[in-house]
Amino acid sequence: MKGNAAKGKQKRGAQRRDALIQAAAALFWIKGYSGTSLADVAKTSGVPLGNLYYYYKTKADLALGVANFFVDETTQLIEAVSQEKSDPRERLRFLVERMRATQGKRLSYGCPISAACRDFRETAPEASARAGESFALLIAFIAQELAKTGRKPSVALVKARHVIAEWQGGIALAHGLQQPNVLAETYARMERTLSG
Incomplete structure (x- = not known):
């Protein structure tokens, strides 16, 4: 009992x-x-x-909990993409599809991970750094999959960073302008970059 x-x-x-x-x-x-x-x-x-x-x-402890949540969500996304598709190119297309599925909220409020990195930095630096690990995980996954398609690891890493920078820039611009087509264009460019 x-x-x-x-x-x-x-x-x-x-x-x-x-x-x-x-x-x-x-x-x-x-x-x-x-x-x-x-x-x-x-x-x-x-x-x-x-x-x-x-x-x-403390609020900083709660911020760290939120940052851990973002890292866990990113890890789960990568695992789901990896289990869904076996071909690296298909995995990357599927990853972009999954990112596209969240565009509505990002248009309204921007990127929660980016906001956490920025907002936590001064009073909860550990949480800020931890939130940033979500971007590092995505970059590493994309670079790994691009390398499987025959790209040199250094080229794959540069392309992976470019894709995440494109995504974040598209979110910021679409949010600032309140124009959904900006994000639609961003995802199309991401797909072209990853397939080219």
Whole structure:
């Protein structure tokens, strides 16, 4: 009986932690890190403010949790793309398709990873660096797949960086201009770069 109670408590704890991270990620993205209070996160997550401190002692700790969430999401994306397709070119096309699927929110709010890197840097530098690892993972994956198509590793790395820079620039410009066609053009250029 005690074992079941302990498992139930652990499950509730994991659910609360997840709710806090989901709420913080959304609020930091939409309202900005400095514009979001821990009380905002608690209210949005449905977790009492006093309980929030049990999981995250400081806002910087919560920022690190959000950054870890971004890295986990990126890792899961790469794993899903790798399992879905076996051909490197098909994997890269599928990766761009998956990125394209998130364009609506990015048009509205910009890139959450980029925002985290920028917004966390001053008061939560560890979280800023950790969020940036999401970009490093994408670059490494793209470079690896490009190398499998016969490109030299150094050329593959430069192309991979170019693609991620294109993606981020397209998001920033589309968000700033509020023009969805800018992102559509960006994804088309990314596909051409990766297939050429």
